[in-house]
Each structure stands twice: as C-alpha cells, then as structure tokens.
Amino acid sequence: MKILVIGATGRTGKHVLTQGAGRGHEITAFARRPELLTDRSRLADVRQGDAHDLEAVRAAVQGQDAVLAAVGGSGIASTLITAMREAGVRRVVMTSSRSVPATRPRLPVTLAWLFFREVYVDLARAEGMLQVSGLDWTIARATMLNDKPPAGRVHLDFEANATGGAMQLSRADYAMALLDAVEDPALIGKALGICGPK
Ligand SMILES: NC(=O)c1ccc[n+]([C@@H]2O[C@H](COP(=O)([O-])OP(=O)(O)OC[C@H]3O[C@@H](n4cnc5c(N)ncnc54)[C@H](OP(=O)(O)O)[C@@H]3O)[C@@H](O)[C@H]2O)c1
Numbered sequence: 352m353k354i355l356v357i358g359a360t361g362r363t364g365k366h367v368l369t370q371g372a373g374r375g376h377e378i379t380a381f382a383r384r385p386e387l388l389t390d391r392s393r394l395a396d397v398r399q400g401d402a403h404d405l406e407a408v409r410a411a412v413q414g415q416d417a418v419l420a421a422v423g424g425s426g427i428a429s430t431l432i433t434a435m436r437e438a439g440v441r442r443v444v445m446t447s448s449r450s451v452p453a454t455r456p457r458l459p460v461t462l463a464w465l466f467f468r469e470v471y472v473d474l475a476r477a478e479g480m481l482q483v484s485g486l487d488w489t490i491a492r493a494t495m496l497n498d499k500p501p502a503g504r505v506h507l508d509f510e511a512n513a514t515g516g517a518m519q520l521s522r523a524d525y526a527m528a529l530l531d532a533v534e535d536p537a538l539i540g541k542a543l544g545i546c547g548p549k
Pocket of ligand 1: 357358359360363382383400402422424427449492496
C-alpha cells in the first residue's frame, strides 16, 4: 500500500517507517522537521510540513492508499479529513489514548486525567471527528508507551476499559499494531484498545 505517515519523526512514527517499509509498503514520511530522519533509503518520499497546514496535507495525501497518523489531535484530524475527502483517499488510522474512554483502573486513570486533561479532551474531539467523517477510519487507543524492545505481540480489545494485557506498551509494538490496523479492512469503523502483552 501507499501509506502517508504523519508524525514520522516521532518515537512511534519512526518505528512505523521502518516496519512499514519492511512489510513492502510505499511509505511517505510527513514531518515538520524531516531533517531528523536519519535513514531515508527505504522511504518512497519525504514531505515537509505541519499537519495543521491544509495545503501541505492536501499535497501529501494525493495518490496515497491510506494515512497513518502516528500523532493524534483534533487539528490534525480536521485537516486530514478535509484533504482526504477532496483527494478520495478513504483509509485512515489515528493514534489516541486508552485514557480517553477509560474509567478503570480507577487510580491510574484519575491521575492521568489530572495531568493530561487537555490532551485527552482534544483526542476525544479528534475521535469524534473521525467517527462522523465518512472515511474508513480506525482509532488506535494505546496504553502508556515506552521505548523497550518489542515483544512482537500486543493485547487488543474493543472495550473502553482494558480487558487484560500490561499497562505498558512498547512503541515498536504499537507501530506493529498500527500497521496491522491499516492493512485490515475488518477494523474499519472500530476503536481498538491496545495494551502490552501479558
Ligand atoms: N506517549 C504516550 O504514553 C501515549 C499514550 C497513549 C497514546 N499515545 C498516542 O501515541 C501518539 C504517539 O506518541 P509518541 O510518544 O510516539 O509521540 P512523539 O514521540 O511525541 O511524536 C509525535 C510526533 O508528531 C509530530 N507532530 C506533532 N504535531 C505535529 C504537527 N502539527 N504536524 C506534523 N507533525 C507533528 C512531532 O513532530 P515534532 O518533532 O516536529 O514536534 C513528533 O514527530 C501520541 O500522539 C498519542 O496520540 C501516546
């Protein structure tokens, strides 16, 4: 697939680039600071821009089969939805957080909301925008991310509260789950909860 990766220089985004190219996808990296991309050899293209800039996003989505936003937010959702509708690009996977719909485990969720309330409110807004966008969306809600080596497995569910798995998830494993989601049409219109494997 031809996949545009937003947030390509991010800690999850960089794993998406490597793993996506390794799976044989034609990956275009979109980043505000593409000079941070150390290895471009396996990328189909690199686009410089801010994902809030509609003109930059319009140009980048042309000819893509899918967009993988390895960074979430309502401003990014807004430009993506407009640009993708115009270009006729339908498939989009966007990162979000398990904390957005969660009520349990009560203490960690309460503390997370205390510190990251604005981020979660904005992610909730982004999720709502995607859900009514008419696009082929998947929302990928992660638990707490770390940079440990990948396990090659994740715990996946479709619930507001995690049904199992570990509270920490490696970004490399998150990238794997994001690419699995892009490739799987059965996940269109679904919000996934992603935890580390137990
Ligand atoms: N961190 C967690 O524990 C956690 C937990 C649950 C879910 N998540 C989700 O996972 C996502 C990825 O997390 P992460 O820790 O891997 O992220 P990260 O390392 O902070 O990377 C975010 C990337 O997005 C880019 N970016 C931000 N705003 C942009 C914009 N307007 N236009 C273009 N690029 C932009 C940043 O570029 P610059 O270098 O230019 O700033 C950076 O490359 C988060 O966005 C969130 O939705 C995170």
